[in-house]
Amino acid sequence: MERTYIKDLVGKIGESVRIAGFVDIRRDHGKLIFIDFRDVTGKIQAVAVPSHEEAHEAAKKLRPEWVVSVSGKINKRPEKMINPDIQNGDIELEIESIEILSEAAELPFEKDTELNLDTHLDYLPLTLRTDKSKAIFKVQAHIVRAFREFLTGENFTEFQSPKLIGEDAEGGANVFSLEYFGNKANLAQSPQFYKQIMVAVFEKVFAIGNVYRAEKHSTSRHLNEYTSLDIEMGFIASHRDVMRVTNRLLVYIASELRKNCAEEFKLLGSPIPEVPKEIPAMKLREAQAIITKETGKDCMKEPDLDPEQERFLSEYAKNNFNSDFIFITHYPTSKRPMYAFEDPEDPNYTNSFDLLFRGVEIATGGQRINDYEKLVEKIKSKGLDPEKFSFYLQAFKYGMPPHGGFGMGLERLTAKLLGLHNIKEATLFPREINRIDNLLSK
RNA sequence: GCAGUCGUAGCUCAACCUGGUUAGAGCACUCGCCUGUCACGCGAGAGGUUGCGGGUUCAAGUCCCGUCGACUGCGCCA
Numbered sequence: 001m002e003r004t005y006i007k008d009l010v011g012k013i014g015e016s017v018r019i020a021g022f023v024d025i026r027r028d029h030g031k032l033i034f035i036d037f038r039d040v041t042g043k044i045q046a047v048a049v050p051s052h053e054e055a056h057e058a059a060k061k062l063r064p065e066w067v068v069s070v071s072g073k074i075n076k077r078p079e080k081m082i083n084p085d086i087q088n089g090d091i092e093l094e095i096e097s098i099e100i101l102s103e104a105a106e107l108p109f110e111k112d113t114e115l116n117l118d119t120h121l122d123y124l125p126l127t128l129r130t131d132k133s134k135a136i137f138k139v140q141a142h143i144v145r146a147f148r149e150f151l152t153g154e155n156f157t158e159f160q161s162p163k164l165i166g167e168d169a170e171g172g173a174n175v176f177s178l179e180y181f182g183n184k185a186n187l188a189q190s191p192q193f194y195k196q197i198m199v200a201v202f203e204k205v206f207a208i209g210n211v212y213r214a215e216k217h218s219t220s221r222h223l224n225e226y227t228s229l230d231i232e233m234g235f236i237a238s239h240r241d242v243m244r245v246t247n248r249l250l251v252y253i254a255s256e257l258r259k260n261c262a263e264e265f266k267l268l269g270s271p272i273p274e275v276p277k278e279i280p281a282m283k284l285r286e287a288q289a290i291i292t293k294e295t296g297k298d299c300m301k302e303p304d305l306d307p308e309q310e311r312f313l314s315e316y317a318k319n320n321f322n323s324d325f326i327f328i329t330h331y332p333t334s335k336r337p338m339y340a341f342e343d344p345e346d347p348n349y350t351n352s353f354d355l356l357f358r359g360v361e362i363a364t365g366g367q368r369i370n371d372y373e374k375l376v377e378k379i380k381s382k383g384l385d386p387e388k389f390s391f392y393l394q395a396f397k398y399g400m401p402p403h404g405g406f407g408m409g410l411e412r413l414t415a416k417l418l419g420l421h422n423i424k425e426a427t428l429f430p431r432e433i434n435r436i437d438n439l440l441s442k
Numbered sequence: 443g444c445a446g447u448c449g450u451a452g453c454u455c456a457a458c459c460u461g462g463u464u465a466g467a468g469c470a471c472u473c474g475c476c477u478g479u480c481a482c483g484c485g486a487g488a489g490g491u492u493g494c495g496g497g498u499u500c501a502a503g504u505c506c507c508g509u510c511g512a513c514u515g516c517g518c519c520a
Contacts, residue, residue, distance in 0.1 A: 025480085032477045045480065064470095081478055089480085109453035110470060110481090118512050119453070174518090190520090215518060216443065226520070307516080354520095361520065409520030422513085423520095434511075 001071060007041035009074050010091060018071040019044070019093065020101070022129075023062050024111075033059045037070060037093070043086070046070060046093035058098040064111060065104035065126075072096040117422055124429060124437075135264035136426060139257065140414045144208060146256035147229055150249050156231060157202040161191030161209055167388060174214040187212035190407055195232035196339070196368060197395040199403045206231040208410075216433055220422040221360055221412060225431040229413075232405030239341070239351040239367040242404040243281065243327055246355065246363065250325065251275045257417070270419035273324040273357075280317055281327035281353070287313055303335040311359040329353045338382045339375065341367035341404070351404070358416045365406025372396040 001018040009017060021039030028034075033048040033056065048059035055072075062068065072095045083089035108123060109115065112130045120127045127133060148158065164178065165188045175186035191207045198205040211228045236242060254275045257265070265272050282290075288299045291309055294316075299309065305328065317326035330349040333342055340350040352366030369375045375396055379386045386393065414426035424430040429437065 027479050027482050028476090029479065029482075030476045032479075034479050034482080036480075047478080049477080078478080081480090083480060086480075106452080106471065108470085113469075113481095114454070116454080116512080211520085213519070217518065218443090218513090219516080219518095220514070222519070228520070304518095364520065407520065412520055 003069075005041040006037070006039045006044050006088070009044055009088060009093070012074045013076050013091060014074065016071065016073050016096075017093070018069060020069045021067070023064055023066045023068065023104075025064060026059075026062055028060070035059060035062060035095075037068070042088065044088040044091070044093055046072065046095050048095045052094075052096050055095045055097050058100070059095060062098070062100075063104060064107055065129075066100060067102035067104070069099040069101055070095055070097070117424060121424065121430065121435060128428065131267060135261075135267045136414065136418060136420070137428060139261045139264050139418060140410065140426065142257055142260050143253055143410065143414060143417075144229075146253040147206075147249065148208065149256075150252040151204075151206045151231060154204070154245070156204040156206045156233070157198075159195075159198050159202070159205055159207055161188065161194040161207045161230075163188045163210065163212070165193075166391070176212050176214045187214075189213055190228060191230050192337075192339070192407075193392045195230055195405060196400075196403065197392065199232050199234045199405075200395050200398075200400050203234040203401070204232075218432075220424075221415070223411065223423060223427060223430055223432060226412075226423075226427070227410035229408040229410055230405065232403060234401035234403040236367065236402055236404050239329065239353055239365065239404050242365050242367070242406055243279075243329075243353055246365065246406055247275070247277075247279050250279075251277070265418070268418045268420075270417065273417070275325065276321070276323045279325045279327055279355075280321040280323050281329055283330040284328055284332075284349075285330070287328050290316060303332045305354075307360070310356050310361060314356050314359040317356070324358055326356050327353045328356060336366070338378045338384065339368045341369050353406075355406075355408075357413070360412060360416060362413050362416060363406045363408040365404065367402070367404035370396065370400040370402050372400075 001016070003020050004012060004017045006019055006021065009019070019037060019039065021037045024036040024038045024043055026033065026035045031050050035046045035048065036043050037046055048056045050056050070093065072093045074091055075094050077090055077092055107126065109119070111126070112132070115127065128137070152158065164181075164185055167184055167186070175189050177183045178185045178187065188211055190211050191209065195205055195207055207228075207230045209228065210225050212225055213222075214224065215222065231245070233242065233245065254272055258272050262272075284305070285300070287305070288302065291312055292298050292300055295312070305313070313326055313328065314324070317323045329352065330343055331352050331354070333340065333348055333350050336350045336352055340352055343349045343351055350366060353364070354361050355363040355365075369378060372393065376386045376393065379389055411423050411426045414420075415423050418426065420426050
């Protein structure tokens, strides 16, 4: 018999059906055995009764996570047994036969109970099956889909950036060097140079891929491998054009999440943010003036914000502009990479921005230098050797439009959207110095 | 890398501050009973080198030192 998905059973009352899926939980009353089955579309309660002797015997053996194919009849539940709080609470499957496709060992803990993060990570192949994890990664999948959909609709072209790159790293974060290449190649810490090169090919491009940071950071918002959502666009007037696209992109993502993931957000107890039509923006120095005035701590000379100040500014944006988001612009030239475009009105600052969301930085972007001579000069002034960047520099040597873009951390965005405390909860298989799956088997 | 907190049954925790007989609970597991549960219920049972190493003490899960690991925060970043 053809398999029926569990979500479709409600229209099959009185019919014989076959479902396939997992045992979610079993409640054995002796003569009556209740089993909740789940497949990718949902859950349903089934009941094994003694009159179907063979099926009843099989039902006794079933345990959580066994994989089965079950045939039976869909019955309307008696009035008193209707459970309005759950999916398919008004019907049940009367089991007529059970085929066991795969047995499961005794679970180390009950599925869907609260676990320490460490235990959760030790048992990912099992814990990713929980309702909570499924909700998190469904939301993440929809963020990626919406990102891709929006940009494709805006005539951006998606491309694959290499993850093995040469020594011409942009500086900043430490890179993993690769022994195979005589330590002259690294894992990419960003697709930055490649997306700029691609601007001269397709004008507007985006890339979704892993990037690698060799930092021994141990925080709730850092990973050695994460997914970067990157865009780069040509023919902009300034970083403001990039911010406007970022803004509209976030509006689109939020609306798609509202359409497709309302249940998941409800389960995780986090509100889907309202993205303002115009996300508030202020220059770094303005933000610091506010912090200095409000907290009494003078930070006017600092080149960047610390995490506490980022949290403060997010609070400030919420209270004063009713926004979960705020752009901070014009970071000092000294703190930005060599390709950062200087503010024409004050070359000590750059046409750059960070986007803060619920207390953390989720994106960084800005306008890039597109003039060849200027870029070479800037590389030198940062104490770097232009020779090392000669491949990258070809893009500028042979004509490059004014351009800019941003990089956004997918896992950070996911975690913050869903109110998760640790970024590892928003990462399927998090990599860090003490954890790469079975490298750490005990 | 630094700082703080933590590490006890398969899981989540109690007992630690104030050292003292046999280290407890809930869930999971095994066995028995149960025809309306949906976190099913009831009864019984099994399950521990208290992360590891050292020290203090008549006596250490408990106090001290070291070490390994985790979490939180910081630096750096997305």
